[in-house]
Amino acid sequence: MNQSDQIQFQWDISRSIRKNPPPYKDLMPFFLDKKLWEAAWKKVRQAEGANTPGVDGETCHGISSRVHQWLGSLHHQVSQGKYTPQNVLKIAIPKSSGNVSRQIGILTIKDRVVQTALKFLLEPIFESRFHQSSFGFRPGRSVAAALNAVCRTVTEEQSNELTYPYAVHLDVANCFPTIDHTVLLHQFSLLVADAELTGFLQRMLDAGATKTGFLYRRSIGLVQGGALSPLLCNFYLHGIDEAMEVFCKNHFWNLQMFRYADDILLVGKTPQILENGIRQIKQLLKERHQKLGNDISVCPIENCNWLGVRFQTYSNPWNQTVSFGYILQEDKVRKMLSEITDMTMPPSDRIDSATFDLGQWIVSINRRLNEWYNTIVFAKNATEIFETLDNHISERVGFLFKSVLKIRNKELFQKYRIKLPRGFSTWEINGNRLKVLSSLPPKRPVGLVHSPPWEQNKKKTTPLPFSKTSVITIGRKAK
Numbered sequence: 001m002n003q004s005d006q007i008q009f010q011w012d013i014s015r016s017i018r019k020n021p022p023p024y025k026d027l028m029p030f031f032l033d034k035k036l037w038e039a040a041w042k043k044v045r046q047a048e049g050a051n052t053p054g055v056d057g058e059t060c061h062g063i064s065s066r067v068h069q070w071l072g073s074l075h076h077q078v079s080q081g082k083y084t085p086q087n088v089l090k091i092a093i094p095k096s097s098g099n100v101s102r103q104i105g106i107l108t109i110k111d112r113v114v115q116t117a118l119k120f121l122l123e124p125i126f127e128s129r130f131h132q133s134s135f136g137f138r139p140g141r142s143v144a145a146a147l148n149a150v151c152r153t154v155t156e157e158q159s160n161e162l163t164y165p166y167a168v169h170l171d172v173a174n175c176f177p178t179i180d181h182t183v184l185l186h187q188f189s190l191l192v193a194d195a196e197l198t199g200f201l202q203r204m205l206d207a208g209a210t211k212t213g214f215l216y217r218r219s220i221g222l223v224q225g226g227a228l229s230p231l232l233c234n235f236y237l238h239g240i241d242e243a244m245e246v247f248c249k250n251h252f253w254n255l256q257m258f259r260y261a262d263d264i265l266l267v268g269k270t271p272q273i274l275e276n277g278i279r280q281i282k283q284l285l286k287e288r289h290q291k292l293g294n295d296i297s298v299c300p301i302e303n304c305n306w307l308g309v310r311f312q313t314y315s316n317p318w319n320q321t322v323s324f325g326y327i328l329q330e331d332k333v334r335k336m337l338s339e340i341t342d343m344t345m346p347p348s349d350r351i352d353s354a355t356f357d358l359g360q361w362i363v364s365i366n367r368r369l370n371e372w373y374n375t376i377v378f379a380k381n382a383t384e385i386f387e388t389l390d391n392h393i394s395e396r397v398g399f400l401f402k403s404v405l406k407i408r409n410k411e412l413f414q415k416y417r418i419k420l421p422r423g424f425s426t427w428e429i430n431g432n433r434l435k436v437l438s439s440l441p442p443k444r445p446v447g448l449v450h451s452p453p454w455e456q457n458k459k460k461t462t463p464l465p466f467s468k469t470s471v472i473t474i475g476r477k478a479k
Contacts, residue, residue: 006039006120010454014124023193024125031121031197032079040117041071044109044227048364054108055089063109074110078200085111085207088223103177105208105223115204115228123231125191127452130234131241136261137230140450143307144374146260147326148448150311151378153256154267154301155324162313162324164256164267167301168274170281172237173293175262176229179236180289181205181219187235204228220289233261240284247280257281265306271298308332309379327381336372337392343368344396346403358404359430365397369435377442386437397427397434 017024030036044050050060063070077083088105107115123139130138135146156163172178185202192198208223222229237259244257255268255277264281268274278296285291301324302313309326343365372389376382402412419425424439450456 005035007453009033009036009039010120010124010452013121014128014454017125017128022191023189024191025193027121027192027194028196028200031118031200032075034075036117036120037071037075037113040113040120041067043116044112047112049106052106054106054111055087056108056110058109060109071113074113078114081196083110083114085114085204088208088226102224104225107208107223107226111204111207112227115226118201118204119228119231122228124452124454126231126235126238129191130238131245133245133257134234134238134241134259136259136263137234139452142371142374142448143260144378145448146258146307147309147375148378150258150265150267150306151324151326153258154311160322162301162322164269165301166269166271166274166298167265167267167304167306167311168278168296168298169304169306170264170266170278170296171293172262172264172285173291175237175290176224176233177210177221178290179220179222179233181209183288184232184236187239218289230261236288237262239288240281243284244277244280247277251276260307263307265304267301274298305329308335312380314380325378325380328376328379328385333385333388336389339368340365340389340393340396344393344400346400358401359432361400362397362427362429362432362434365393366432366435369393369437373435373437373440374448376437377440382442383438390436390438393434394426394436401427401429 013030045060045064053059074083086108088107088111090103090105093102093104127138133149135141135143135149154162154164181202184205185198188201189198205222206219208221208226209219210221212218212220222232241257241259248255248257251273254270254273255266257277258265258267266274266277266281268277275298278292278298282292301311304311309328309332311324311326314323314325315321369389376385379385398412401416402409405412407415416427416429417425418428418433420436420439422439424436426436427434
């Protein structure tokens with residue numbers, strides 16, 4: 001199953017759920033379709049951490065020579081109800097703020113494939129219900145889309161005043177580690193009425209859970225680093241989006257909410273209405289056994305930080321108008337520079353240098369640069385940031401090329417350094433050219449929110465050639 005087949009699979013799921021109201025039944029046959037598992041394997045194999053082993057020591061590189069047998073055995077175990085998720089290898093990663101760290105979980109390759117297959121199945125079902133104010137970890141949405149939505153909401157056209165002059169940045173304290181499995185599975189059961197699939201999801205959750213409480217023991221926590229965790233996090237917090245829409249409507253839209261995963265931004269017309277909104281969110285989180293972080297302060301929106309940017313207003317002395325935008329903060333840029341350094345490290349013991357593909361490495365770097373560009377291009381300090389990133393990327397990629405190709409600088413520049421219009425230059429190998437952000441033409445923030453790929457596939461109504469066990473319409477009983 002290639003990517004287009006995966007999209008067609010998800011479109012078929014999306015089409016089926018539109019024909020029947022929830023809860024959706026008989027999903028397990030879709031989950032067990034072997035073509036879906038092939039797509040999940042390819043996704044895991046192409047991921048950056050494909051050769052990072054879990055507790056069993058297996059890597060994608062080690063499995064590749066026997067993948068058909070390996071995948072067949074895994075599929076058989078799941079289909080017979082004999083598969084047990086393995087323990088999660090947990091690593092503490094320091095946070096940029098203070099001496100705090102977060103736990104990243106490294107799953108085994110088997111569990112990564114299983115979670116990815118389950119994500120492919122559940123994503124269209126969840127996405128059909130997710131709210132338009134939610135932007136994090138969703139197909140067709142991004143940080144740039146979230147920031148653009150805020151700017152368009154706050155700025156009233158043909159006016160010198162901001163529609164919402166006040167804001168508050170909220171975050172869910174330790175969101176992933178505090179997600180309650182009982183609450184999550186209850187929400188899941190209202191949408192999915194497939195006991196076998198629900199039980200399987202519960203076993204996946206238990207593998208990375210912690211226990212809390214004395215009299216009443218609860219299983220909590222999602223594995224940060226698991227393919228399924230961001231989707232389940234959005235699903236867990238989806239009820240807050242729905243409740244806050246009603247709350248905002250009942251308060252005559254004097255405030256609005258935007259959410260990017262566990263990062264929330266409230267904008268309002270007065271500080272008092274935002275205080276009411278904060279109390280409402282606290283109550284909604286309490287019902288989910290969660291709470292807000294400690295740093296909560298309502299402020300003028302031009303002093304508010306969210307998603308690594310600071311919002312600002314700008315006065316135009318020539319036409320006496322006020323515009324609204326944002327600047328990228330220094331710590332965000334430093335993180336980008338650090339990520340570039342990590343992405344351009346030469347091959348190590350975990351990566352076979354003989355099979356190290358510099359062309360594909362450029363493709364991977366360009367993909368990340370595209371994501372950044374869509375965010376930075378609308379920032380008021382975009383020009384300076386592009387120049388800083390371009391200089392660092394060029395230096396690091398040159399170092400990577402030299403380390404892998406083992407050639408002198410003169411030969412390196414002659415073969416792989418090319419000139420671009422307007423005095424720019426970059427690296428190119430095997431037809432893959434490294435992007436230079438400063439050379440890209442500026443663009444307006446148009447079309448930043450897209451439909452999921454499977455929704456863009458509506459005209460393709462031919463169903464996938466599922467295996468015999470998979471030809472089932474969601475909501476109908478299997479014969």
